[in-house]
Amino acid sequence: xxxxxxxxxxxxxxxxxxxxxxxxxxxxxxxxxxxxxxxxxxxxxxxxxxxxxxxxxxxxxxxxxxxxxxxxxxxxxxxxxxxxxxxxxxxxxxxxxxxxxxxxxxxxxxxxxxxxxxxxxxxxxxxxxxxxxxxxxxxxxxxxxxxxxxxxxxxxxxxxxxxxxxxxxxxxxxxxxxxxxxxxxxxxxxxxx
Amino acid sequence: xxxxxxxxxxxxxxxxxxxxxxxxxxxxxxxxxxxxxxxxxxxxxxxxxxxxxxxxxxxxxxxxxxxxxxxxxxxxxxxxxxxxxxxxxxxxxxxxxxxxxxxxxxxxxxxxxxxxxxxxxxxxxxxxxxxxxxxxxxxxxxxxxxxxxxxxxxxxxxxxxxxxxxxxxxxxxxxxxxxxxxxxxxxxxxxxxxxxxxxxxxxxxxxxxxxxxxxxxxxxxxxxxxxxxxxxxxxxxxxxxxxxxxxxxxxxxxxxxxxxxxxxxxxxxxxxxxxxxxxxxxxxxxxxxxxxxxxxxxxxxxxxxxxxxxxxxxxxxxxxxxxxxxxxxxxxxxxxxxxxxxxxx
Numbered sequence: 001x002x003x004x005x006x007x008x009x010x011x012x013x014x015x016x017x018x019x020x021x022x023x024x025x026x027x028x029x030x031x032x033x034x035x036x037x038x039x040x041x042x043x044x045x046x047x048x049x050x051x052x053x054x055x056x057x058x059x060x061x062x063x064x065x066x067x068x069x070x071x072x073x074x075x076x077x078x079x080x081x082x083x084x085x086x087x088x089x090x091x092x093x094x095x096x097x098x099x100x101x102x103x104x105x106x107x108x109x110x111x112x113x114x115x116x117x118x119x120x121x122x123x124x125x126x127x128x129x130x131x132x133x134x135x136x137x138x139x140x141x142x143x144x145x146x147x148x149x150x151x152x153x154x155x156x157x158x159x160x161x162x163x164x165x166x167x168x169x170x171x172x173x174x175x176x177x178x179x180x181x182x183x184x185x186x187x188x189x190x191x192x193x
Numbered sequence: 194x195x196x197x198x199x200x201x202x203x204x205x206x207x208x209x210x211x212x213x214x215x216x217x218x219x220x221x222x223x224x225x226x227x228x229x230x231x232x233x234x235x236x237x238x239x240x241x242x243x244x245x246x247x248x249x250x251x252x253x254x255x256x257x258x259x260x261x262x263x264x265x266x267x268x269x270x271x272x273x274x275x276x277x278x279x280x281x282x283x284x285x286x287x288x289x290x291x292x293x294x295x296x297x298x299x300x301x302x303x304x305x306x307x308x309x310x311x312x313x314x315x316x317x318x319x320x321x322x323x324x325x326x327x328x329x330x331x332x333x334x335x336x337x338x339x340x341x342x343x344x345x346x347x348x349x350x351x352x353x354x355x356x357x358x359x360x361x362x363x364x365x366x367x368x369x370x371x372x373x374x375x376x377x378x379x380x381x382x383x384x385x386x387x388x389x390x391x392x393x394x395x396x397x398x399x400x401x402x403x404x405x406x407x408x409x410x411x412x413x414x415x416x417x418x419x420x421x422x423x424x425x426x427x428x429x430x431x432x433x434x435x436x437x438x439x440x441x442x443x444x445x446x447x448x449x450x451x452x453x454x455x456x457x458x459x460x461x462x463x464x465x466x467x468x469x470x471x472x473x474x475x476x477x478x479x480x481x482x483x484x485x486x487x488x489x490x491x492x493x494x495x496x497x498x499x500x501x502x503x504x505x506x507x508x509x510x511x512x513x514x515x516x517x518x519x520x521x522x523x524x525x526x527x528x529x530x531x532x533x534x535x536x537x538x
Contacts, residue, residue, distance in 0.1 A: 017273060021266065021270055024266045024269060028265060028266055029255055032262070033255055033256055036256050042256070050268060050272075054272060054273070057273055121249055122249060122253070122254065125249045125250065126254075144251060145251060145253060168207065169207070172206060173203055
């Protein structure tokens with residue numbers, strides 16, 4: 001863990017406002033990018049984050065020590081959002097969402113001539129990710145963007161380690177299948193033009 | 194090694210050692226993966242593809258702009274630090290008032306004093322034009338949001354008048370204020386105060402009266418300053434630079450901010466702790482982090498190695514600690530710092 005995180009968290013719990021701001025500067029963006037995986041409504045997500053951080057601040061005296069601050073915040077965010085969704089009766093089964101999303105219309109590929117190769121790849125990857133279920137997006141984000149361990153992911157998603165490995169593998173396979181289909185399509189467009 | 198014979202794309206991507214290798218740059222030569230390719234040449238394409246995908250997944254762009262992050266953090270901190278009860282709604286209500294008042298002004302009504310209850314004691318009225326006037330008559334700093342989305346933090350006793358025009362956004366300032374300007378490249382934001390004109394597109398800075406003089410200190414972005422009426426030949430300031438307008442001789446002098454702030458956070462965050470580091474490297478890291486030129490004699494510092502944990506101490510304190518450690522002296526020269534050292538043993 002980042003050595004400063006320990007100090008920040010300790011100072012935060014002692015009511016240090018500067019430490020609170022530090023914490024936000026350090027992790028607000030990561031929390032937002034992660035939260036988006038299961039709360040796609042950005043305005044709602046910002047409200048959720050606002051409420052969560054205020055709640056943490058108000059409850060600071062009762063919070064525990066943590067060996068990994070970012071992970072702690074991710075967990076709190078996840079609970080906050082899912083709790084909210086459940087109470088609004090909006091909680092939809094992840095795999096159910098996936099079906100609907102798989103058939104969502106595809107946004108057009110960017111113009112090959114105008115976009116740099118790497119940017120094009122990044123855009124393509126984004127399109128591929130968008131086709132996965134929320135849960136698949138979430139686990140890929142945690143594994144490959146945040147680089148969490150399988151143990152941490154299991155704890156966060158509250159599933160067993162075997163289920164985590166399984167979910168990770170199938171998510172990656174779906175990702176690969178869509179990616180390769182897309183790559184094939186791009187090649188055939190190039191050949192035909 | 195045999196297990197790699199049947200490795201799929203997923204296997205490579207989920208292999209911890211493989212990901213570590215990609216993160217470290219992914220140079221095939223001399224790596225264990227070179228041996229894998231040697232044994233199973235058909236795997237080279239999978240390895241390339243897995244490395245490409247891992248890099249792409251790691252480099253996915255953030256979904257939130259810097260401005261939005263800053264705004265959100267400020268809203269949270271505002272709520273926390275607010276001595277008043279529930280600051281956020283009040284803030285929102287405020288924008289509502291401003292909009293309503295503009296409408297009223299357009300209809301020919303022009304006074305709106307004391308109608309806003311507690312809010313009215315900080316912020317008052319609108320005059321007979323489209324101008325909005327904000328006065329801080331309280332004892333604490335007050336933040337106001339202008340109709341264009343810019344934020345002004347007014348010190349007690351200070352006031353601003355805002356006028357929005359098609360060609361730009363003009364502000365008259367009396368007193369001291371920190372500005373965080375909403376970017377709008379088509380409509381520059383100008384602040385007129387004490388004979389000094391400060392013009393920006395989107396950035397943050399402080400304007401402060403100093404006796405008969407006025408100073409501008411830049412926190413982020415670029416700022417142009419000029420004498421009032423001579424806006425065509427401005428002096429350009431970058432973060433942590435400060436311009437002082439001397440009223441006596443009507444001259445603008447560029448110098449260093451009194452309390453420099455970290456401009457380039459990544460520079461220090463990844464390098465908070467220096468371990469047996471050549472002093473020159475640390476000066477260079479500080480220079481980048483604070484956007485402040487630091488001149489020193491590379492050869493004289495050649496043997497100066499320093500072990501230092503830097504935290505959030507102010508710039509000059511960091512400089513002081515570092516200089517004392519290597520027995521050097523620093524002086525502020527113009528908008529930079531000069532290091533004098535006789536070297537280390």
